[in-house]
Amino acid sequence: AQSVSQHNHHVILSEAASLELGCNYSYGGTVNLFWYVQYPGQHLQLLLKYFSGDPLVKGIKGFEAEFIKSKFSFNLRKPSVQWSDTAEYFCAVKPGGFKTIFGAGTRLFVKA
Amino acid sequence: NAGVTQTPKFQVLKTGQSMTLQCAQDMNHEYMSWYRQDPGMGLRLIHYSVGAGITDQGEVPNGYNVSRSTTEDFPLRLLSAAPSQTSVYFCASSYKSAGGPTDTQYFGPGTRLTVL
Numbered sequence: 001a002q003s004v005s006q007h008n009h010h011v012i013l014s015e016a017a018s019l020e021l022g023c024n025y026s027y028g029g030t031v032n033l034f035w036y037v038q039y040p041g042q043h044l045q046l047l048l049k050y051f052s053g054d055p056l057v058k059g060i061k062g063f064e065a066e067f068i069k070s071k072f073s074f075n076l077r078k079p080s081v082q083w084s085d086t087a088e089y090f091c092a093v094k095p096g097g098f099k100t101i102f103g104a105g106t107r108l109f110v111k112a
Numbered sequence: 113n114a115g116v117t118q119t120p121k122f123q124v125l126k127t128g129q130s131m132t133l134q135c136a137q138d139m140n141h142e143y144m145s146w147y148r149q150d151p152g153m154g155l156r157l158i159h160y161s162v163g164a165g166i167t168d169q170g171e172v173p174n175g176y177n178v179s180r181s182t183t184e185d186f187p188l189r190l191l192s193a194a195p196s197q198t199s200v201y202f203c204a205s206s207y208k209s210a211g212g213p214t215d216t217q218y219f220g221p222g223t224r225l226t227v228l
Contacts, residue, residue, distance in 0.1 A: 004154075009152065043219045043221045100145075100157070102147075102154040
């Protein structure tokens with residue numbers, strides 16, 4: 001079955017630390033890839049997405065993600081996190097058609 | 113635009129009760145979905161609709177019904193609530209991109225449901 005695996009369920013960082021959240025998916029064909037973010041008390045919103053072209057995708061608030069097809073990965077990165085990045089982050093894969101498959105989420109807490 | 117709206121924000125039910133979670137969008141999106149969010153499991157698709165009058169099942173459809181009589185509205189019905197349906201429910205909508213596959217989803221604020 002198609003699935004999305006996020007490596008860490010909880011991450012705690014200090015401000016200014018670098019962030020990398022892992023995401024791997026199991027699907028051999030063409031996929032569209034997303035990272036969504038859910039800030040405390042808010043609904044999910046799109047952080048960035050990859051459909052085609054440059055595998056390094058830049059999103060809002062200084063986030064970026066790299067699609068590595070050979071590794072079936074779409075890891076999220078940020079060079080220097082801020083307290084306001086405290087949120088839950090979801091990787092999602094759309095393997096064609098309508099359905100989107102979400103990972104279990106990673107809760108990030110940034111210490112001020 | 114209000115985007116995607118959901119009511120109620122919170123609801124407590126007793127086992128066996130029925131209720132309808134409301135979802136509406138004002139972006140004229142063709143596609144609408146219902147997800148449930150449970151700790152450690154991410155979002156799981158319950159039902160979805162690709163247009164008015166057309167609905168289909170997602171990963172976890174049992175115990176839920178949907179209908180889509182208009183483009184704007186996509187209510188989710190719990191037929192006989194069970195404690196296993198305690199969750200946060202999100203409605204989402206998306207539009208069909210020019211290339212065919214659907215694009216980014218826009219989420220509502222969620223409904224937190226507790227079934228006792």
